[in-house]
Amino acid sequence: MKVSPKSTIAAIVKAHPASARVFESHRIDYCCGGGQALEAACAARGLDLAAVVQDLERVLGSPAEEAPPDSLPTPALIDRIVRVHHGYLREVLPVLEARAAKVARVHGGKDARLEELDATVRDLSWLLLRHLDDEEQRLFPGILALPGQAAADDAHDGCCGGGCDAGEASGALELELAGMEREHEAVAALLERTARLTDGHTPPPWACTTYRVLLADLAEVERDIHRHVFLENQVLAPRVRALLVGAGGGR
Ligand SMILES: [Fe+2]
Numbered sequence: 001m002k003v004s005p006k007s008t009i010a011a012i013v014k015a016h017p018a019s020a021r022v023f024e025s026h027r028i029d030y031c032c033g034g035g036q037a038l039e040a041a042c043a044a045r046g047l048d049l050a051a052v053v054q055d056l057e058r059v060l061g062s063p064a065e066e067a068p069p070d071s072l073p074t075p076a077l078i079d080r081i082v083r084v085h086h087g088y089l090r091e092v093l094p095v096l097e098a099r100a101a102k103v104a105r106v107h108g109g110k111d112a113r114l115e116e117l118d119a120t121v122r123d124l125s126w127l128l129l130r131h132l133d134d135e136e137q138r139l140f141p142g143i144l145a146l147p148g149q150a151a152a153d154d155a156h157d158g159c160c161g162g163g164c165d166a167g168e169a170s171g172a173l174e175l176e177l178a179g180m181e182r183e184h185e186a187v188a189a190l191l192e193r194t195a196r197l198t199d200g201h202t203p204p205p206w207a208c209t210t211y212r213v214l215l216a217d218l219a220e221v222e223r224d225i226h227r228h229v230f231l232e233n234q235v236l237a238p239r240v241r242a243l244l245v246g247a248g249g250g251r
């Protein structure tokens with residue numbers, strides 16, 4: 001299939017989830033920076049647009065691996081985020097922390113950057129685990145409660161026309177969404193730092209097995225977070241904002 005250089009990165013990944021692999025291989029940001037057109041994203045990274053388009057068309061010519069996220073109803077989308085991505089992070093982050101600490105302790109004398117890597121992995125883990133809890137305890141329940149908002153408004157008509165609570169609820173939800181996006185940017189900055197400190201997750205020739213596994217896991221965590229944040233920033237958040245605007249302050 002043909003890919004237009006004018007299409008945004010987010011639109012391409014939404015329609016063809018397999019394209020995420022191509023963007024990852026070229027280190028093109030498709031989650032926080034997904035609003036950029038393909039040609040602009042390639043120019044910003046000094047990439048050959050024709051080569052990237054060719055890679056995309058090759059991958060998109062193969063059978064799709066999973067349903068486009070846009071086709072999922074919101075509860076199923078949230079379920080996929082929590083089950084697949086939150087579940088993975090809760091499992092892997094404590095292991096990563098322990099490995100980064102061990103590698104810094106054992107090999108810190110050979111490469112001073114390993115101490116900073118250890119601190120960065122701890123910061124990443126702390127930020128992410130708190131972030132997952134916030135999404136599961138506040139943001140996602142707020143989104144899933146949206147369909148019931150109209151009934152609540154009807155019951156509330158007697159005192160103030162139903163607008164005040166709905167407006168407060170949608171304002172609170174918008175604040176939660178904006179907070180989520182800010183934390184995604186902080187996570188992206190920490191991932192960039194881990195990539196920089198590890199020469200793009202490349203082990204030195206003297207690296208032991210633990211060190212190599214740590215770098216492989218960090219690379220996998222980065223790939224998974226890009227997919228995860230893409231679903232939240234580019235699929236879920238626009239859908240929720242459209243509902244809030246369409247309902248004039250509540251669904
Ligand atoms: Fe999440």
Ligand SMILES: [Fe+2]
Binds near residue numbers: 131229
């Ligand atoms: Fe998130």
